Amino acid sequence: MNFKRPRGTADILPDDQPYWDHVYDVARKVANQFGYGRIDTPTFEDTNLFERGVGNETDIVQKEMYSFEDHGGDSITLRPEGTASVCRAYIENGLHNLPQPVRMYYAAAMFRYERPQAGRVRQFHQFGVEAIGDPSPEVDAEIIELGWKYIADLGIKNVTLRINSLGDSEGRADYISDLEKYFLGVPDQLPKVDRDRLNRAPLRVLDSKAKETQALADAAPKSVDYINGEAKEHWDALLVLLDNLKNVYPGFSYKVDHRLVRGLDYYNRTVFEFEPSEVSGSQGTLIAGGRYDPLMGILGGQETPAIGFAGGLERLILELKKQELPVTSSKGPDIVVVTLGDAGVAGAALASGLRAANVSTVLAPKRSMKAQMRYANQQNASNIVIIGDREVENGVVSVKNLAQGGDQSEVALDAASIAAHVLSAGNQ
Structure with missing residues (x-):
């Protein structure tokens, strides 16, 4: 089911x-x-x-x-x-x-x-x-x-x-009594639900949603007069x-x-x-x-x-x-890590290191590079970190700054260096 x-x-x-x-x-x-x-x-x-x-x-x-x-x-x-x-x-x-x-x-x-x-x-x-x-x-x-x-x-x-x-309470008793007398004088003009309210709780009649009752209520006794x-x-x-x-x-x-x-x-x-x-x-x-x-x-x-x-x-x-009032959209992650080839384990380890350094990081699902890049854009990421077999071998990663038009840099493959780079002034 x-x-x-x-x-x-x-x-x-x-x-x-x-x-x-x-x-x-x-x-x-x-x-x-x-x-x-x-x-x-x-x-x-x-x-x-x-x-x-x-x-x-x-x-x-x-x-x-x-x-x-x-x-x-x-x-x-x-x-x-x-x-x-x-x-x-x-x-x-x-x-x-x-x-x-x-x-x-x-x-x-x-x-x-x-x-x-x-x-x-x-x-x-x-x-x-x-x-x-x-x-x-x-x-x-x-x-x-x-x-x-x-x-x-x-x-x-x-x-x-x-x-x-x-x-x-002193004045309200007199007010409710006069209010009840007023509505009892026009019982046929009240819908059944409001006649029932009048018997149980007269004040509730003033809160009625029925248009005919609202019209009668406009001429009813006023609480401020009591x-x-x-x-x-x-x-x-x-x-x-x-x-x-x-x-x-x-x-x-x-x-x-x-x-x-x-x-x-x-x-x-x-x-x-x-x-x-x-x-x-x-x-x-x-x-x-x-x-x-x-x-x-x-x-x-x-x-x-x-x-x-x-x-x-x-x-x-x-x-x-x-009123079509704007609200601040949820900020996307600082980084989406994109992995290529056999670099999945290294990419997962890097993502963990970045989170430990207080950088919000998401590991892209293992798909084609094009699909992973599209995923990063959908997540509204500020940066993409690309790590593949070549990057692991050379000890560097490519960092693409989406927040600044896609500028790309090479940064050492360690969480501290990447964190410092993406969180530096003007690169957030």
């Missing part, structure tokens, strides 16, 4: 790796610029972590998790998102004892059983950041700035930042901080979107999304996040303020390709 990769997964082949190197390298660079340290958590966790942290009524928990019982009888789930795992690690490892906030980032694979389509797969990768332990609007602005700079440093242009505030006290002060201060970023980053802008609620139960106050300007809806979302102050308490820890975001790397790469 012929095996195929599972539906909703992808093989990331060598030709596509430069894009992945780019999104990972820029993520690491920008996170470090903002003082965020890397955290890695297990690929699978206790299922209850996500049921409690993500929310039992969410589509993720209801329909999309990869859960199974292991041989010990424990219910295990492949992580569908990163924030709950980072919070579990924060609690379990006593990170509240460190100076706050604790700034962390991750880049890892996630798993959700979704209908595969462009930018939405069942095994996907996210770059995420979390700032835990600071309730200030300055940290909200920092997280949003980090997301903006990441996208800008990738080279992606024409991105829209949408923000909203969900307020705190925030007061500290939540209102926090929101007003954040808007001032974001206005200040307009003076720092050319092209930085934002718009308040009253329909933006995010799809997970743990969010409060600030929520935001970055998406390409010409695209609307979640399919176009590049980065999304918000504040999740209640989550630590939900997971059994101390009440701890926190905010973060996650960006889908597959979607970011799609946008890089859509």
Whole structure:
């Protein structure tokens, strides 16, 4: 039988790796610029972590998790998102004892059983950041700035930042009650899926993809009209901080979107999304996040303020390709060794010596000279070293510098001499 990769997964082949190197390298660079340290958590966790942290009524928990019982009888789930795992690690490892906030980032694979389509797969990768332990609007602005700079440093242009505030529990109860009353007044205009959402989680209706629901949502009560006290002060201060970023980053802008609620139960106050300007809806979302102050308490820890975001790397790469943005191609080897006649053993020994001298070296497959030269060009090699019976006898090799138009030189047949020659200034 012929095996195929599972539906909703992808093989990331060598030709596509430069894009992945780019999104990972820029993520690491920008996170470090903002003082965020890397955290890695297990690929699978206790299922209850996500049921409690993500929310039992969410589509993720209801329909999309990869859960199974292991041989010990424990219910295990492949992580569908990163924030709950980072919070579990924060609690379990006593990170509240460190100076706050604790700034962390991750880049890892996630798993959700979704209908595969462009930018939405069942095994996907996210770059995420979390700032835990600071309730200030300055940290909200920092997280949003980090997301903006990441996208800008990738080279992606024409991105829209949408923000909203969900307020705190005090005002949210009144808001949800009025929102429910509003939609209950037009039940026949809602598709069945949104009528069901209205009964389970009214906020989810605002996140609907149905056009008729979106039109109704535009006239629905607005969450920012229900925030007061500290939540209102926090929101007003954040808007001032974001206005200040307009003076720092050319092209930085934002718009308040009253329909933006995010799809997970743990969010409060600030929520935001970055998406390409010409695209609307979640399919176009590049980065999304918000504040999740209640989550630590939900997971059994101390009440701890926190905010973060996650960006889908597959979607970011799609946008890089859509905008035809160049990425640095993978550098070919410094040397491809071409062997002729009976010099195969000597060529293999030379290749090993060059690698030991920290020169990236590939031994061409034993074929005709023409085929080996073609192979070297396909590998994007900087140099070709030709070794045959005559070269072995005379103790020299021919070095052809492809990076400088094919100049050819004779060099002593020893790894140190060849390494010095190809790595010398102007001959790399």
